[in-house]
Amino acid sequence: MHRPPAPEAEAALADELSVVRPGLSAPYAAELPGARAAVLTRLWRALAYEPMPWVARRERGHEGLTLHLADGRRLHGPPADPYATAAYVTEVRLDGTPHERPDRLVLDLAVPHAAEFAAELANSVASLALSRAGQPASGDEPVTGWEWEQRVVDGHPYHPNCRSRPGFSAAEQLAYGPEHRPLVQLGLVPADDFLVTGEWPKWLRDGERVLIPVHPWQAAHVLKGAAEGSQEGFAAHPLMSLRTLALPDGPHVKTALSARLTSSVRDISVYSIGTAATVSAFMETMVKRLDEPLHITRTLGAATANSPDLAAVLRESPDMYANPGERVVPVAALATTGLPRSAAWLAEFTRLALTVCLRLLDLGVALEAHGQNLLVVLSPSGAPLRLVYRDLADIRVSPARLARHGVPVPDLAGRIVTDDETVLRRKLFGALVGGTLGATAGSTPALREALETVVPELPYTPDLAALRSEPLPTKALTLMRLSPETPGDSWARLPNPLVTASS
Template identity: 75%
Template sequence: MSPSPSAEIRLARELAGVRPDLSAAYAAALPGARAAVLSRLWRALVHEPLPWTVRREPTREGLVLRLADGRRLHGPPADPYATTAYVTEVQLDGRAYDRAAELVTALGVPGGAAFAAELDDSTASLALSRADQPDSAPEPVTGWAWEQRVVDGHPYHPNCRSRPGFSVAEQLAYGPEHRPLVRLGLVPADDGVLRGEWPAWLWEGGRPLVPVHPWQTAHVLGGAAHDGPVAHPLLSLRTLALSDAGPHVKTAVSARLTSSVRDISVASVETALVVSEFAESVAARTDGLLRVTRTLGAFTAHSPDLAAVVRESPESCADPAAGERVVPVAALPATGLAASPAWLAAFTRLALTVGLRLLDLGVALEAHGQNLLVVLGPANEPLRLVYRDLADIRVSPARLARHGIKAPEVADRMVTDDETALRRKLFGSLVGGSLAATAGSAPALGAALEAVVRKLPATSDLAALREEPLPAKALTLMRLSPGRGGDLWTQLPNPLVRMPDPWDQ
């Protein structure tokens, strides 16, 4: 029996049938996509606590990883904050691999077969995303258009473009980087849980209508839906902007995109308004430096597969008449602004001021590049931050009480007084995520942090940021540990802490 063709080959065959004009560009994009995914995987192999890696040894040419079974992996030095594709091959006992999926297959580690399939899919999908980009385009003038400039997905996850269950035609029709318009479906619900105000266009004969992503209608709900409005898909694919400044609709897509299934839990709908109002009240304590996009309404038909959230657009947090615009942090590299050390330091100062202030109050944001946006002034100066999608914040009742703030009644998973958990949530997403990806390398991140941290209010959280390793989600370990729930973590070198050079000894 012959082996199944790789995702690269399967995608090429599908593409020839639906968009043959992209076939040549797809083939040309494959080497770069392989290097991009392999670079993310090599970062994980070097920096995550994988149980079958026993020792890491720097050499003059790069780095050697010694495995528990005696084999050796050899690759280049690994900057944990680099966003460029700098790894074109990794050697396993002298054999070179230029494809992440083939390397994981050769490693033969527990859980590796499923992860290798995801890496294969991620590589092929990334090549498709890169192939379908215009040679030139005017600078975006809307937030949703900026979101569609993010072509490569997650800057550090090897599954940056993994979309299992999506055909080529569906990726082209729904992926934000392909710049489509997506027609939402509307499904009547006889019963459900409603929080907040459900918009007038989402009612029919006294029954609420649930806006549904067309992929969900075709693959999960198994039935027809009424035609709804067209909308622009945003960074998360399942969240869409109804118009330039209109509300955003978060839909349920019960597929594993990157690493998580993107449905909407009943509990998150039940607490949506409480969390939104609480976050808005805490943001008001930042002297205008942070705005939270309010949840307007949330509904679930008692199912995570049939639910939706309607919230404010980040565009409402800017004043176009004053020359302001909103850009998601994930899109900042596309603006070129971070090439200026002074601009990067100003943005870092704003982000840390807000993040640490809220952490001291008792709220840890998951401020990665998708959830966090920045309002830029007419000279591109970072004025304030915008935060959206409150589903994964953490709340500390003890810290809130110290500031005379009553803890909200939210889901138990959101509540913790554990300082390590709170700092992991903020530092892992904001510093190791948003700021690192914007800077693009450890030296650039270190310079920006160094220019800022000494001028921030002294707190125990700031001391931890300055003196301890930086936490980061162990994204590859999580994908290789399917039986374990919750987040797994690793520690990355802190660019503020000078580590000894092994060749100086």
């Protein structure tokens, strides 16, 4: 029998809270059972659908789902809905032994890299409970985009590491986590050896040197000596990505944050800084050509001290694309709006998202349109009007598709460029359909109804044909955490509601 991660993340965080914010201790303890269920539900989805090499077969029945493991054991739980967002799994049984703690379940599975992943899951549970414990009972409707973002409490809708923040103390989570609504004081580190693309503003320069905004966690835990000589910067509101913050006067600044949040270490590669201005200018021309209700937040400037640990990007605020009375809301925050989201509303939003993104994919650009990157402009009554897309670092561009439509190919190379149809469709479908639309719908039946309403009306393209007939790709996020020796993304294939409906 494996021991749980030591010290147990839940108890360790409780001890810290008793010192730094004792008033949250009781609410934190009360939120722990719900946080365990939320993380266990996400983990069960992964075990049900991701291609785990140690799962020999899956047996689905009316009484639930049974995983037959390669070592002969059986893991049983409730039926798994790949698009459900509510926490419905409170317990699974491994050879009859009940498990309600996701970290201890992974330890008892005893698969490769189980101990490391179990520690991340325990951290996710503790951080999620803290995030929920710190929420106000009620509040006025947000006015600014950053206020909408800070309403997203539970993090990624499908990743078991939805709130994993290893390396962050309780005090640091309260000081920097957007759901706790802090103001974060950024520092400015001068750099003599640097790369700048776009327009780096004068207020971020010191003579011949550039001043790179730095997150205080990064300065304390990663840069350390390299941050010596840093200047006092400015206060900003953290957004749901934690490392991106909204300045009071509008622009957003994306900072390097070399911590593993959910799956990835959040630094900023020199490659993405070098391509930032070119990609932004290219996408401006694409939006004009597209003639669809889509805005792209322009990259104003990007700078790096030739290190992924010391870099920053300045972007337009999505708020600038709202007319009076309209709201710009990240899709991940839609559930917090309090607006009615009927089947008709979901179909309208699905029609808008698929029309815009499939048209752009056909032209040659695959957006990573997940709930954080994709925002929707809502009318005063809550109707979806237009889309806003931000953070162009991980889109994919197809020179062959662009050329087929007579679109000039931008001067780009590296990972952003590909003509691989599978890569392009995975990028869009995995984020938009398997992620954004699935999470907005919240269940397979709701997603099926929206897709069945909208898809027959869309213009035919080979990409639409693939969407109608093939399993839906999604990143195998748990498999990736259990396979750190495997570079790049791993993928799972989710049941396609359109296919299952017609089969």
